Amino acid sequence: MFLLYFKTWRIPVLKICCVHFGYCVFKCVYFSVRHDIACHVTVCSFKMAAEDLPSQFDVVILGTGLTESVIAAACSRVGQSVLHLDRRNYYAGNWASFTFNGLLSWIEEYKNQQKVQITESEQVWRSLIDEGEDVVPLSSVDSSISNLEVFCYASEEEEKEEETKAPLTSCQPVNAETVSEETTGDSTEAQDTVTGDDTTASDAKTQNEEHEVSEPEEEQHTSDISEPSQSQEEKDSQPISSPADPPVEVEKKITYQKLVKEGRRFNIDLVSKLMYSRGALVDLLIKSNVSRYAEFKNIGHILTCRNGKVEQHCNAKSICGSNSGLKVPCSRADVFASKQLTVVEKRMLMKFLTFCLDFEQHPEEYQDYTEKPFREFLKNKKLTENLQDFVLHSIAMVTQQTLTEEGLKATQHFLRCLGRYGNTPFLFPLYGLGEIPQCFCRMCAVFGGIYCLRHSVQCLVVDKASNKVKAVIDTRGQKISCSHFVVEDSYIRDEQRQSTAYRQISRAVLITDRSVLPSESDQQISLVTIPPLESSAPAVRMVELCSSSMTCMPGTYLVHLTCSSSGTAQEDLAPVVSELFHVSTIPGEEPSEGAEERSKPAVLWVMYFNMRDTSALDSSSYSLPSNVHVCTGPDGSLGSDCSIKLAESVFHHILPDEEFCPPAPNPEDIIYDGDGPQAEGPGFDESVNTEAEEEGAAHEKNPSTEPAEMDSVADTTPSSEE
Numbered sequence: 001m002f003l004l005y006f007k008t009w010r011i012p013v014l015k016i017c018c019v020h021f022g023y024c025v026f027k028c029v030y031f032s033v034r035h036d037i038a039c040h041v042t043v044c045s046f047k048m049a050a051e052d053l054p055s056q057f058d059v060v061i062l063g064t065g066l067t068e069s070v071i072a073a074a075c076s077r078v079g080q081s082v083l084h085l086d087r088r089n090y091y092a093g094n095w096a097s098f099t100f101n102g103l104l105s106w107i108e109e110y111k112n113q114q115k116v117q118i119t120e121s122e123q124v125w126r127s128l129i130d131e132g133e134d135v136v137p138l139s140s141v142d143s144s145i146s147n148l149e150v151f152c153y154a155s156e157e158e159e160k161e162e163e164t165k166a167p168l169t170s171c172q173p174v175n176a177e178t179v180s181e182e183t184t185g186d187s188t189e190a191q192d193t194v195t196g197d198d199t200t201a202s203d204a205k206t207q208n209e210e211h212e213v214s215e216p217e218e219e220q221h222t223s224d225i226s227e228p229s230q231s232q233e234e235k236d237s238q239p240i241s242s243p244a245d246p247p248v249e250v251e252k253k254i255t256y257q258k259l260v261k262e263g264r265r266f267n268i269d270l271v272s273k274l275m276y277s278r279g280a281l282v283d284l285l286i287k288s289n290v291s292r293y294a295e296f297k298n299i300g301h302i303l304t305c306r307n308g309k310v311e312q313h314c315n316a317k318s319i320c321g322s323n324s325g326l327k328v329p330c331s332r333a334d335v336f337a338s339k340q341l342t343v344v345e346k347r348m349l350m351k352f353l354t355f356c357l358d359f360e361q362h363p364e365e366y367q368d369y370t371e372k373p374f375r376e377f378l379k380n381k382k383l384t385e386n387l388q389d390f391v392l393h394s395i396a397m398v399t400q401q402t403l404t405e406e407g408l409k410a411t412q413h414f415l416r417c418l419g420r421y422g423n424t425p426f427l428f429p430l431y432g433l434g435e436i437p438q439c440f441c442r443m444c445a446v447f448g449g450i451y452c453l454r455h456s457v458q459c460l461v462v463d464k465a466s467n468k469v470k471a472v473i474d475t476r477g478q479k480i481s482c483s484h485f486v487v488e489d490s491y492i493r494d495e496q497r498q499s500t501a502y503r504q505i506s507r508a509v510l511i512t513d514r515s516v517l518p519s520e521s522d523q524q525i526s527l528v529t530i531p532p533l534e535s536s537a538p539a540v541r542m543v544e545l546c547s548s549s550m551t552c553m554p555g556t557y558l559v560h561l562t563c564s565s566s567g568t569a570q571e572d573l574a575p576v577v578s579e580l581f582h583v584s585t586i587p588g589e590e591p592s593e594g595a596e597e598r599s600k601p602a603v604l605w606v607m608y609f610n611m612r613d614t615s616a617l618d619s620s621s622y623s624l625p626s627n628v629h630v631c632t633g634p635d636g637s638l639g640s641d642c643s644i645k646l647a648e649s650v651f652h653h654i655l656p657d658e659e660f661c662p663p664a665p666n667p668e669d670i671i672y673d674g675d676g677p678q679a680e681g682p683g684f685d686e687s688v689n690t691e692a693e694e695e696g697a698a699h700e701k702n703p704s705t706e707p708a709e710m711d712s713v714a715d716t717t718p719s720s721e722e
Contacts, residue, residue, distance in 0.1 A: 039362060053452075054480075057481070062456065062486070064441060066647075067646050068647075072439040073290070076449040084448040087453075100259055114177075125473040125477065128477070130625070137458065138456075147608070149607070149608045154256040158255075267432035268551070272541070275296070277427055279640065279641055281639070287661060297549055303528040304584060352391070367578070375400055394409040395410075419481050428467070428545070431551065457474070457475070460485060469616070481605055486629045487628065489631065498623065499621060502612050505610065505612075507561065507608070510581065511603075512601040513605075526543070527542065528543075538566060541562045544555065615634075
């Protein structure tokens with residue numbers, strides 16, 4: 001057994017123990033090599049039987065999405081014993097990121113789940129129920145994803161230069177059953193590397209990233225959410241020691257086999273979100289010191305689209321960007337530098353944005369419109385149609401039906417986020433949004449939380465007298481006592497809900513061959529807001545990710561489309577895809593010479609699906625015991641404030657007197673169990689003001705302050721044998 005302690009509190013930080021039933025697990029928890037001290041813990045692997053799992057926890061959490069992971073980290077940080085389970089074989093639930101091969105396996109599992117009839121077995125847990133106890137069964141099938149369709153438009157030609165064993169699938173549509181076992185094996189291997197500690201695969205990536213950030217001036221992205229002051233051109237010209245170097249011109253046609261072969265370079269998010277620089281998620285990452293586990297990249301382009309036209313010349317129908325076209329004004333300089341706005345429009349927009357920064361101080365300006373749509377208020381302010389579209393879709397990012405006060409708050413939030421990490425309000429985590437839940441899982445594990453993937457809960461054991469959950473019975477028939485139970489919404493059965501009417505989110509994920517807005521630097525993340533193509537259609541949000549975000553292979557772009565559902569995802573988003581991208585009728589077909597389609601990026605692969613949005617539900621929406629806390633899944637908004645606020649609310653309901661996610665001590669505060677505090681050497685002023693004789697005496701009493709500090713650092717680093 002190997003214990004680490006913090007100097008200040010003298011509490012155990014980490015016990016080397018792995019619990020992952022039936023699987024051989026490798027666990028290695030570390031803090032950060034960005035600091036002078038790297039705490040690498042001994043790696044161990046073993047198998048444990050089901051009865052070896054402790055039978056008593058303060059909190060049992062089912063599901064590893066963002067909300068559940070934040071709650072787990074917060075509870076573990078203040079000393080609660082936490083058991084964190086997930087029936088999936090990967091972390092983050094519907095917030096997860098997949099390699100391309102892993103996504104193909106996820107699609108196959110989804111298809112198989114639709115065909116297999118699940119039969120509930122009650123005989124195992126019925127024998128464990130005592131007198132005076134009742135049970136609440138949980139769902140064993142995830143129905144939060146629906147209407148999944150996959151289409152491949154990349155060529156099926158075999159690569160000539162080097163032979164590959166990648167499976168070829170029917171391209172329109174792709175049948176998940178045709179994905180070969182080799183692909184599945186690769187994906188399973190990729191996901192299983194995560195199941196060790198709290199994201200072993202993520203740890204490996206983070207270690208590589210941390211070595212890279214030792215000289216942050218050479219990176220465009222940054223650790224600890226700080227942005228270098230270097231110009232974009234200088235950053236793009238600097239070498240990056242990462243697997244996603246700025247891509248060169250790829251003349252060779254990208255085939256489906258190439259996508260599969262380079263599949264590990266992709267990190268494809270199920271949910272598409274960005275991080276507001278002054279949003280609740282960034283504030284929590286900074287406060288809790290969890291930001292040390294990840295790196296982030298600025299959003300370089302904030303664009304708007306009108307009439308679906310992508311043009312290089314400047315007019316009202318162009319898609320706006322920082323290098324060409326009409327750009328969304330993000331600052332005073334942007335407003336007055338714009339060549340597409342008249343002098344009158346510039347003054348009107350600047351006056352309106354200034355008003356929004358402190359609109360609460362002028363209630364007389366908007367109180368007559370508090371119950372009216374935001375668009376009507378914009379018209380009342382005499383903004384032109386062009387400016388109304390800017391504010392509504394690209395700054396406030398609200399719908400036509402959004403009320404005025406909510407629209408003003410959204411505009412104010414956008415403006416206040418500017419300038420914290422450059423002239424953009426948004427950040428994006430390298431390797432995808434799925435890294436963020438894993439970062440909080442890592443924090444929970446560091447403070448003693450136990451993680452089990454491919455492990456779920458069959459039912460809750462309720463005390464009839466108090467109507468509270470007193471224990472859970474897992475899928476291996478073990479009864480585990482707990483004081484509180486936190487569960488992801490997808491585990492709740494319909495009969496335990498007050499209403500089964502849900503909102504839906506329509507999602508599309510595209511792999512394209514080039515950017516929707518070619519510019520001087522092709523390593524930019526772009527946010528594009530596409531107004532409704534029809535009056536009844538929803539606005540569509542598009543996030544285009546480049547290879548330097550570590551989410552796609554060089555020479556390709558990963559495009560996420562999101563909107564509120566009015567039909568299936570394909571019905572909602574296929575028209576937008578056809579409008580902005582070239583979709584071939586035959587896989588690998590090139591557009592005809594001189595055709596308008598040739599100017600559009602070509603779609604190589606696309607996936608459509610609907611995701612359930614339960615963010616509007618609260619505790620009154622469920623018929624469950626009072627100490628069961630339900631966490632809703634991702635919502636349709638661009639940020640993650642809803643999930644973070646829910647996590648904080650649940651935490652304070654469980655532990656009302658504790659601080660939510662207090663900062664974790666820095667690695668230099670870690671010492672070994674049994675080591676006493678290091679003696680402090682003389683201060684700088686002392687050594688300067690002493691006589692030569694006094695310095696000699698001090699040297700005899702406390703020799704060589706500088707080497708002593710080095711010895712202290714060396715003592716905190718485990719030996720290679722450990």
